[in-house]
Amino acid sequence: MVQAPASVLYVNNVTGRVQGSGTRRSPLRTLTQALGKATSGTTVQLESGTYGNGEAFPLTVPIGVTVMGLGDAVTIRGGGTLATEDVGPQSVTLQLRDRAQLRGITVTNPQSQGVGVWLEDGSALLTRCRFLGCGRDGVFVTGDAMPVLLDNEFSQNQASGLFMARQTKGEVRQNRFIKTSYGIAISDQSAPLLVDNDVLENRAGIVLSRSARPVLRQNRVRQNQSSGLWVQDTALPDIGQSQDLGGNSFQDNRQWDIRNDGRQLIISAGNFINPNRVQGNIRYVASELPDPVAVPSLLLGKVKPVGPLPEPPRPTPPESNLDSRFRDVMGHWGAPFINAMAKAELVKGFFDGSFRPDALVTRAQFAALVMATFPSTGDNQRRFKAFRDVASNFWARKVIYQAQAQGFIAGFPDGTFRPNDPMTRVQALVALMSGLRFGQGQASELGVYDDRAQVPTYAVEEVAIATRRSIVVNHPDVSKLRPMQPITRAETTALVHQCLVNLGRMQPPNSPFIVRPQVASSAANVAVAHWADDFWQALVAQSFLKSTWAPTDAMTRAEFASLVFAAFAPKPQRYPVAFRDVPEAHWAANAIQITYRAKFLSGFPDYTFAPDQPILKIQVLLALVSGLNLRTKGTAGLLSRYEDHDQVPRYAAVAIATATKLGLVFNHPNLDMLTPNHVVTCGEVAAMVYQGLVLRKRMPPVGSPYQVVIAK
Numbered sequence: 001m002v003q004a005p006a007s008v009l010y011v012n013n014v015t016g017r018v019q020g021s022g023t024r025r026s027p028l029r030t031l032t033q034a035l036g037k038a039t040s041g042t043t044v045q046l047e048s049g050t051y052g053n054g055e056a057f058p059l060t061v062p063i064g065v066t067v068m069g070l071g072d073a074v075t076i077r078g079g080g081t082l083a084t085e086d087v088g089p090q091s092v093t094l095q096l097r098d099r100a101q102l103r104g105i106t107v108t109n110p111q112s113q114g115v116g117v118w119l120e121d122g123s124a125l126l127t128r129c130r131f132l133g134c135g136r137d138g139v140f141v142t143g144d145a146m147p148v149l150l151d152n153e154f155s156q157n158q159a160s161g162l163f164m165a166r167q168t169k170g171e172v173r174q175n176r177f178i179k180t181s182y183g184i185a186i187s188d189q190s191a192p193l194l195v196d197n198d199v200l201e202n203r204a205g206i207v208l209s210r211s212a213r214p215v216l217r218q219n220r221v222r223q224n225q226s227s228g229l230w231v232q233d234t235a236l237p238d239i240g241q242s243q244d245l246g247g248n249s250f251q252d253n254r255q256w257d258i259r260n261d262g263r264q265l266i267i268s269a270g271n272f273i274n275p276n277r278v279q280g281n282i283r284y285v286a287s288e289l290p291d292p293v294a295v296p297s298l299l300l301g302k303v304k305p306v307g308p309l310p311e312p313p314r315p316t317p318p319e320s321n322l323d324s325r326f327r328d329v330m331g332h333w334g335a336p337f338i339n340a341m342a343k344a345e346l347v348k349g350f351f352d353g354s355f356r357p358d359a360l361v362t363r364a365q366f367a368a369l370v371m372a373t374f375p376s377t378g379d380n381q382r383r384f385k386a387f388r389d390v391a392s393n394f395w396a397r398k399v400i401y402q403a404q405a406q407g408f409i410a411g412f413p414d415g416t417f418r419p420n421d422p423m424t425r426v427q428a429l430v431a432l433m434s435g436l437r438f439g440q441g442q443a444s445e446l447g448v449y450d451d452r453a454q455v456p457t458y459a460v461e462e463v464a465i466a467t468r469r470s471i472v473v474n475h476p477d478v479s480k481l482r483p484m485q486p487i488t489r490a491e492t493t494a495l496v497h498q499c500l501v502n503l504g505r506m507q508p509p510n511s512p513f514i515v516r517p518q519v520a521s522s523a524a525n526v527a528v529a530h531w532a533d534d535f536w537q538a539l540v541a542q543s544f545l546k547s548t549w550a551p552t553d554a555m556t557r558a559e560f561a562s563l564v565f566a567a568f569a570p571k572p573q574r575y576p577v578a579f580r581d582v583p584e585a586h587w588a589a590n591a592i593q594i595t596y597r598a599k600f601l602s603g604f605p606d607y608t609f610a611p612d613q614p615i616l617k618i619q620v621l622l623a624l625v626s627g628l629n630l631r632t633k634g635t636a637g638l639l640s641r642y643e644d645h646d647q648v649p650r651y652a653a654v655a656i657a658t659a660t661k662l663g664l665v666f667n668h669p670n671l672d673m674l675t676p677n678h679v680v681t682c683g684e685v686a687a688m689v690y691q692g693l694v695l696r697k698r699m700p701p702v703g704s705p706y707q708v709v710i711a712k
Contacts, residue, residue: 009045012028061102067103076094092109103127112136125607139154149170151175160182162183163187202225206219234263240269358488363422470541472515504566576593579592596609635654
């Protein structure tokens with residue numbers, strides 16, 4: 001991915017000239033000059049110094065323009081009258097318009113009632129800045145602005161570090177608010193997201209008034225002189241829900257950690273709060289995230305505490321069906337699935353040492369197994385619906401409602417759940433696909449089943465996607481789905497096991513009863529095999545690669561993120577960040593965020609991700625080395641084996657050498673040409689990702705004449 005460089009205007013208030021051209025050799029004298037010349041996409045680079053004398057305040061940063069400093073070395077100091085649309089004349093240092101950015105700048109407005117930065121519309125970005133010693137507010141957000149404030153410091157401002165009003169939203173992440181009157185003040189209908197901020201040593205930490213509706217997660221509000229969180233009027237903060245814990249810390253504030261003077265009941269879930277230091281109407285609710293301690297064992301049929309669920313197990317080789325902890329599973333077709341699930345402590349047997357694999361599963365037992373295996377899977381919780389035939393003392397009541405809330409299972413039109421009825425095979429598939437949201441399938445994918453006409457209309461898409469992902473297990477005839485037949489304990493365990501395979505929590509078993517999706521072929525595909533077919537087909541079989549992709553297609557950054565997410569199920573290593581070009585509705589938004597947090601991928605300096613841009617070979621190799629946490633195995637000298645080694649940037653040399661030493665590099669058609677900066681194809685990525693799975697001991701090694709192998 002090669003981006004055309006944006007234009008840069010240099011400003012130096014010592015060596016710059018009024019007649020300067022804005023280049024590094026001939027900088028402009030003032031920021032005012034630069035902003036007058038800047039257009040969308042321009043970066044204004046301020047050299048060290050204080051910008052005040054000679055500037056025409058207030059300064060307006062136009063749409064899409066970035067003003068960049070050098071951290072503490074650049075200060076903008078001053079103020080002037082801004083005729084705001086919302087609240088009349090105001091003393092302001094800087095006004096940022098839509099998509100404008102402020103980076104690495106210290107802003108001070110010493111005037112009485114002075115505001116450092118004024119935001120009234122659009123989605124500006126402020127990052128790594130300091131808002132210090134303003135006569136009123138460090139940053140004032142009003143109108144319908146939706147800014148992102150990331151990693152800034154707000155200190156010693158007379159009124160508020162940050163004030164948000166009207167219908168504003170946006171994100172406030174990883175900032176520090178210290179030694180100000182109000183650290184954060186939010187009013188009117190403002191509803192921002194506040195995540196991972198420090199609010200310390202202010203007169204009051206976070207103050208909410210009127211009808212403010214902010215969401216607070218993982219913030220630390222401590223050592224403020226009066227209250228940590230002060231709620232007034234009809235304001236109602238979201239500081240955690242029973243299924244979305246707050247994780248905020250309200251501690252060591254001098255008067256009250258939380259003071260609710262408002263008219264709304266505040267719900268608190270999952271926060272660090274001393275109830276003796278709370279004033280006002282607050283209700284503490286327990287987590288309703290699925291608690292496996294209370295989930296009855298599916299295999300015992302009655303309540304039995306099983307302790308907390310283990311961490312997702314690392315993939316293990318499938319156990320032989322001739323060796324089992326259950327006396328009635330040895331030699332059974334379902335042994336590979338049952339033994340793997342038992343080893344992970346996700347299923348248990350009966351007291352007599354049996355598993356009873358061919359016994360039928362009730363709807364209540366199915367809900368219990370699902371919630372023990374997939375606790376808190378879905379982000380979107382559905383509305384609660386009571387079932388008239390689930391008594392308050394019924395052993396599975398809790399897990400039934402948890403499974404319903406997460407979308408795994410529903411009741412019948414007459415308001416019943418029928419907990420003791422047998423679960424059918426098609427009901428089980430629909431439940432798993434609905435709860436795990438693996439996507440949508442097409443009716444044509446059911447062609448592998450001889451009895452496909454028996455699949456109910458409502459279940460076609462779910463059965464299709466389960467087929468595509470190799471989740472369906474049919475015994476004894478792999479071509480017979482038998483959708484309306486009651487499901488057995490072995491069949492249920494097999495389906496859930498295959499779902500875990502798709503999530504990267506289980507190793508694919510060696511079973512002839514797993515339904516493999518149909519792979520369309522063309523004359524061209526039959527005539528010419530792709531060099532990466534062995535890797536490609538292996539990843540397609542695990543549903544890591546989409547069946548609509550082709551090995552010769554170029555792969556985008558979003559597609560690579562989705563592949564990494566599916567193949568490695570990475571764990572977060574850093575805090576999330578909002579990419580400006582990845583909306584929540586983007587098909588790969590979740591995969592992009594998770595792979596970013598796991599350090600496989602990063603964005604660009606303007607907080608974009610460029611999801612639709614093709615990814616380069618060097619970027620794939622760097623991502624795998626970083627995300628898989630591969631320690632240095634080789635030295636930069638290894639790169640001399642490539643004829644084009646001079647094309648590897650210096651910063652990437654050690655990582656590419658490590659990738660070479662570990663066998664991650666595949667060069668086709670010329671083994672000696674790395675071509676690090678070319679757009680990589682899906683087939684090439686498949687080979688590299690497959691080798692990453694080999695290093696994780698999740699795939700067997702596959703030889704290729706195009707793999708670079710370094711002799712040990």
